[in-house]
Amino acid sequence: MSLTESFEARLIEGIQPLRQYVLSINIYHLFETGLFDLLLAEGGLAIEAIAERKAMEPDRLRVFLGYLRNEGYLSEVDGKFSLADKARKIEEFRPWYTMFVGGYDETYMQIGEKLSRGSGWASRNLAQVGNGSCGISRHDAIPLTRKLMAKVPGRCTRLLDMGCGNGRYLVEFCEALPEIQQAWGVEPSAESCREAEQMIARHGLQDRVHIVNASAGAFLHAPSSFEPDFVVLGFVLHEILGQEGPAGVRAFLTQMVERFPHLHLIIIEVDQQLDSPQLMQHGLGLAYYNPYYLAHPFTQQRLETPSFWEGVFAECDLEVVAKEFTDPEVDSTGMEVGYLLRKRGS
Ligand SMILES: C[S@@+](CC[C@H](N)C(=O)[O-])C[C@H]1O[C@@H](n2cnc3c(N)ncnc32)[C@H](O)[C@@H]1O
Structure with a gap:
């Protein structure tokens, strides 16, 4: 790492392990809550519909799904969430997360x-x-x-x-x-x-x-x-x-x-x-x-x-x-x- 790199650039690099840490935990939750299976079976669903089906808090669910969308594991189109390819590709590795x-x-x-x-x-x-x-x-x-x-x-x-x-x-x-x-x-x-x-x-x-x-x-x-x-x-x-x-x-x-x-x-x-x-x-x-x-x-x-x-x-x-x-x-x-x-x- 160059000494002339900005604090911000060094910070972004320095906290990448934190990002992966939080991500691995939340991929686990995506599987364990049954949200993965629901989205796999139903395709695109609105927050309210998911919250209703899983008896979840809509405000928290919105942030959880938004977080995984930002990491590329979910897609959001017209307010409906579905699994992105990146999520489908890791399904077979679920036991490693377990x-x-x-x-x-x-x-x-x-x-x-x-x-x-x-x-x-x-x-x-x-x-x-x-x-x-x-x-x-x-x-x-x-x-x-x-x-x-x-x-x-x-x-x-x-x-x-x-x-x-x-x-x-x-x-x-x-x-x-x-x-x-x-x-x-x-x-x-x-x-x-x-x-x-x-x-x-x-x-x-x-x-x-x-x-x-x-x-x-x-x-x-x-x-x-x-x-x-x-x-x-x-x-x-x-x-x-x-x-x-x-x-x-x-x-x-x-x-x-x-x-x-x-x-x-x-x-x-x-x-x-x-x-x-x-x-x-x-x-x-x-x-x-x-x-x-x-x-x-x-x-x-x-x-x-x-x-x-x-x-x-x-x-x-x-x-x-x-x-x-x-x-x-x-x-x-x-x-x-x-x-x-x-x-x-x-
Ligand atoms: C790493 S898991 C292996 C599970 C499975 N046999 C496999 O091959 O994937 C280790 C398992 O051994 C069990 N275990 C731990 N101590 C044991 C013991 N003294 N006798 C029998 N099983 C034990 C654990 O509860 C756990 O289910």
């Missing part, structure tokens, strides 16, 4: 305070994290899980999804694989469990899918008649690692295959590469992984590298049957890794 704004916004606000020694964990909205994560997983981890499952064709008849969030995996797998007779989801967030039950009902899968409100460890130690042949842990082992440490993860994995010796495990994790200059030069490195990495150590989660996880698997006598990465069309960083495991010699 996870980062709905789930971790409060975490980011606590970072200053939680840097202090002994300050404890920052909070997050677990249901929004699970919901957003499951939505993102439709593009990356669910196809990756299917690729790993296909290595053992026809074998998945009883699926257990630990840390199932809003139940998205259970629905996708039951719909895609008729050989799945029973699918159980285990999830510690009561709100996520309610969302999962609603999603399962919407898809008419109540006879095949069952949700348990518990942590993975509590589920494993409770009596149950369900004998899974596949368990999926999508971005959950790093939660257990943060909560219980490496010894807790080893105990969990070991007890799981002791209880279900013929089990296949699918584990999806994110490589911890915060200090990699190559990753941070990648578009997704700064747009996604950098803020993603930031939230974890503040919320009792511990991301690790593939070599760390492979060491844990070896210590637990788990054999890596296959190792795969997310489709590079979706994410070419190679940061998302999936393992198919089973007890050695089983």
Whole structure:
């Protein structure tokens, strides 16, 4: 920046992060309030009509819609608001807003305070994290899980999804694989469990899918008649690692295959590469992984590298049957890794 630039020019540049910050929050609100869906379904609507349909305050709504119009996400013609192309184009990325704004916004606000020694964990909205994560997983981890499952064709008849969030995996797998007779989801967030039950009902899968409100460890130690042949842990082992440490993860994995010796495990994790200059030069490195990495150590989660996880698997006598990465069309960083495991010699 040149020293001769005016204060105003420097100010405009200096506060661009503020503009993006407020914008990301209000794109989230556009989705969460249902205004996006209403405008998508109805096309152009006047403020009064929108306010009536959504039971909103017209004066506030006018400013909210005007703000998004000024940022290019809405169009206004003859007093009627509709979605601009810019808004339609981001619809498929809604889960990223759900996870980062709905789930971790409060975490980011606590970072200053939680840097202090002994300050404890920052909070997050677990249901929004699970919901957003499951939505993102439709593009990356669910196809990756299917690729790993296909290595053992026809074998998945009883699926257990630990840390199932809003139940998205259970629905996708039951719909895609008729050989799945029973699918159980285990999830510690009561709100996520309610969302999962609603999603399962919407898809008419109540006879095949069952949700348990518990942590993975509590589920494993409770009596149950369900004998899974596949368990999926999508971005959950790093939660257990943060909560219980490496010894807790080893105990969990070991007890799981002791209880279900013929089990296949699918584990999806994110490589911890915060200090990699190559990753941070990648578009997704700064747009996604950098803020993603930031939230974890503040919320009792511990991301690790593939070599760390492979060491844990070896210590637990788990054999890596296959190792795969997310489709590079979706994410070419190679940061998302999936393992198919089973007890050695089983
Ligand atoms: C990042 S989300 C992943 C959701 C989904 N599995 C996916 O792949 O998108 C992590 C999920 O793990 C859940 N979770 C956290 N601690 C857990 C534990 N100890 N046992 C089981 N699930 C846990 C969270 O509530 C959340 O739904």
